[in-house]
Amino acid sequence: MIEKQLLKGSLKSIVLKLLKEHDRMYGYEITQKIEDLTNNKIKLTFGALYPILHKLEYDGDVITESEIVNNRTRVYYKLTTKGEKTAKLKISELKEFIETLTVIINADYGFAIG
Amino acid sequence: MDSQLVKLNPDQIRFIEDDVRKAGIGFSHLETDLIDHICCYVEELMDIGNSFEDAYKKVKKEIGYNNLKYIEIKTILLITKKFETMKTFMKITGISGISLFLISLIFKMNHLAGANVLFLLGVICIAFAYIPSLLITVKKEKLIKRNIHVFYSAAVTVFLFLITYIFTVMHWPYKSYMILLIWISTFVFILLLFFSAIKIQENRIINLSAVLILTIIVALNIFSYSITDRNSQNEIRVLEYNLKESNEYFSHKTEELKHQFKTKIDDSVNPDNYKDLVNRTEAILNQLESFNNKLFPDERKLHNYNKSILKPYIKKGSIQDEAINLEVSVRAYQESILDFTNKYNITTLDQYIRRSVIFSQIDFNQNSVVVYNNIQRLQRDIRILESEILGEILRKSDS
Incomplete structure (x- = not known):
């Protein structure tokens, strides 16, 4: 399990990446997909997911489509053209962040510890 | 999945x-x-x-x-983290706009200067700051769930009203198009309101009656607008016609009197002096005429005037300079006529001169059409005066 605090800033980018890869997704599907992809290392609670999705909708990055599935209303989320751009930007930001972190973690500081 | x-x-x-x-x-x-x-x-x-x-x-x-x-x-x-600033902005501009309206109202009631400027500032504040931020807030926060288009059309109508007010005050062109837009958007608003009232099940009769009453008010407004406009247009035309008639009559009379002067009293009155009176009168009448031409360069505009011209006449720019010149000339003319009557001992007309040849009679606080007609009236009075003086001198020489 990955620490919540470590994930916090990257969740939006992760959600955008998933939506970019799929035509449209519903909330539960997103949490399941993340668990599958990360071997249950990242568990996205719905308390964290829906505020992000609603914020994306509010900012015009995603639009929603409602459909009746299995006797209940299901809300699907879909990237808008603006959302595509945001996703691209956020993903490249996240990549850069990961690369920078890798540099720090792998660096040979030239002195012995201890 | x-x-x-x-x-x-x-x-x-x-x-x-x-x-x-x-x-x-x-x-x-x-x-x-x-x-x-x-x-x-x-x-x-x-x-x-x-x-x-x-x-x-x-x-x-x-x-x-x-x-x-x-x-x-x-x-x-x-969601609302960044949005709070916008909402605060909306509240501040709304309160400022309303306060400006109220303060301008108090100024107006107490006849203090600056009431119109304050009102204009209030209009600008509401139109360009409050309404846009209100629209964004409503849209982003999804404050209105049903019939949002009715709200939008109402906002657009109010916005157009305010903009047209600014057009009027600033004397910008195309105001009549703005008024047309107001009518169209009012019509759209009523239509949308009507359809939304039909859709809502509860209190349908009350809602529809409210829409009906609103429609009647708007229709009556349009009706009275065209009626009063036409009425005052006719009144002005009759007045203008009468003034023109009497002006022509008196200038004709003056011509006759001048002719009599030439034949009758060459000896008793110094010809230069009577010519001086005639010339001065002609000069002041021309000056009044040219002022009126400046007021309405296009005569068609006067005949087909609409409410935009019927707004308070604003003394500014070149027209203001002209008005100041006119005041000086009318005063000078009045003085010279009084001198003339004193010289020839016909002071019986002095009271009339002091009463009728007065610049303030033009009344620049009125709208420009009234000013136009008042100037014509002044021209007529000067013509009457001229013929009265000439007639009096002739009578004196006869007796």
């Missing part, structure tokens, strides 16, 4: 729905999201062998139903 085999039946779904609804989540479609999410989770647990009751118990425990409301609060907080 709908790989689960077990599907909840409608009763089970209703059971979950009723439970979630207890949390009282009203924000956007968050409740729908959560219900579907919980249902999916329960289905997944049932898929691996749990009964509905067990599965739901586990899900409830994991999620913590007390947290549902917290998710809504978290969502709203995340």
Whole structure:
């Protein structure tokens, strides 16, 4: 399990990446997909997911489509053209962040510890 | 991704729905999201062998139903973080706009200077700051769920009203097009209101009557607008015609008198002096005429004038300079005529001169059409005066 605090800033980018890869997704599907992809290392609670999705909708990055599935209303989320751009930007930001972190973690500081 | 085999039946779904609804989540479609999410989770647990009751118990425990409301609060907080500034801006501009209107009203009632400027500032504040921020707030916060187009059309109509006011005050062209736009948007607004009133089931009769009353008010307004406009247009025409007639009559009379002067009293009156009177009169009449031409360069505009010209006449720019020149000339003329009557001992006319040849009679506080007619009236009075003086001198020489 990955620490919540470590994930916090990257969740939006992760959600955008998933939506970019799929035509449209519903909330539960997103949490399941993340668990599958990360071997249950990242568990996205719905308390964290829906505020992000609603914020994306509010900012015009995603639009929603409602459909009746299995006797209940299901809300699907879909990237808008603006959302595509945001996703691209956020993903490249996240990549850069990961690369920078890798540099720090792998660096040979030239002195012995201890 | 709908790989689960077990599907909840409608009763089970209703059971979950009723439970979630207890949390009282009203924000956007968050409740729908959560219900579907919980249902999916329960289905997944049932898929691996749990009964509905067990599965739901586990899900409830994991999620913590007390947290549902917290998710809504978290969502709203995340969304409104940046938005608070906009809302504060909206509140400030709204309050400032209304305050400016009220202060300008107090100024106006007490006849203090600056009332119009304050009102204009209020209009600008409401039109360009409050209305746009209100529209953004309503759209972003989804404050109005039903019939939002009625709200938008009302906002557009109010905006157009305010803009047209600015057009009027600033004397910008194309105001008549703005008025046309107001009528169109009012019409659209009433139409939308009518359809939304039909759609709403409860209190339909009351809603429809309200729309009907509003329509009647607007229709009456349009009706009276065209009626009063036409009436005052006719009044002005009659007045103008009368003034023109009498002006012509008196200038004709003056011509006659001048002719008599030439034949009768060459000896008794110094010809230069009577010519001086005639010349001065001609000069002041021409000056008045040219002022009127400046006021309405296009005579057609006077005849087909609309309300835009019937607005308070503003003394500014070149017209103001002209008006000051005119005042000096009219005063000088009055003085010279009084000198003339003194010289020839016909002071019986002095009272009349002091009463009729007065610059302030033009009354620049009136609208420009009234000013135009008052100038014509002054021209007529000067013509009468001229012929009266000439006639008096002739009478004196006869006796």
